[in-house]
Amino acid sequence: MTESAIPASSEPEPQKAESKMAEPATPEMRVGQSFDIHRYSDDAERTLMLGGVRFDGHRGLAGHSDADVITHACIDALLSAAGLDDIGQMFSDTDPAWAGADSIQLLRRAVDALRAAGWDPVNVSCVAVLDSPKLAPQRELMRQRLSDAVGAPVTVSGRTTESVGALGRGEGVAAMAAALVVRNPHSTASSDDAALAGQQDQRHT
Ligand SMILES: [Zn+2]
Numbered sequence: 001m002t003e004s005a006i007p008a009s010s011e012p013e014p015q016k017a018e019s020k021m022a023e024p025a026t027p028e029m030r031v032g033q034s035f036d037i038h039r040y041s042d043d044a045e046r047t048l049m050l051g052g053v054r055f056d057g058h059r060g061l062a063g064h065s066d067a068d069v070i071t072h073a074c075i076d077a078l079l080s081a082a083g084l085d086d087i088g089q090m091f092s093d094t095d096p097a098w099a100g101a102d103s104i105q106l107l108r109r110a111v112d113a114l115r116a117a118g119w120d121p122v123n124v125s126c127v128a129v130l131d132s133p134k135l136a137p138q139r140e141l142m143r144q145r146l147s148d149a150v151g152a153p154v155t156v157s158g159r160t161t162e163s164v165g166a167l168g169r170g171e172g173v174a175a176m177a178a179a180l181v182v183r184n185p186h187s188t189a190s191s192d193d194a195a196l197a198g199q200q201d202q203r204h205t
Helices: 068-080 103-116 137-152 192-200
Strands: 029-039 045-052 055-057 119-128 155-157 172-183
Touching: 029 068, 045 068, 055 137, 068 103, 068 119, 068 137, 068 172, 103 119, 103 137, 119 137, 137 155
Parallel strands: 119 155
Antiparallel strands: 029 172, 045 055, 119 172
């Protein structure tokens, strides 16, 4: 038996030219991510709000607004995706207007700002880190409230802490979110990007 002969030419075939078929226009999309954390409040009067849902009988979180950490994470992921000011700049924690604010209303305002800047939400995915209360019984309601405010699907999942660190000691609740937004081709937003898009996209009267 002889060893296999090495092919005369081991050069790879040259790549075939790309198809000349017209590619569909790719919508301009951007992703944003966020992290938020709130410690539990010493104020027994505060209600725990997560994803726009009241969790009666559980200690509330501390914050200038209703401290809804899940909704805040959704807001910041959307604002980040659109390159807008973050939640702290948009809703300052020294502004009395936002004292005790319903974060779902803040989310609606943030989405309004995002749309005004020429972006539409595609979806938001949020993960909350906490051991208690369990989110599962209220998860569908949270999804409905958040999706209704965003005008696009929002999913929420819960992750336990494995008793690690401050969250494992029950000192607070953290949440992370990712959001996808798409450029609205009909937007009249005046940002640089939108102005560019407007130059390329002749508008109908
Ligand atoms: Zn927050």
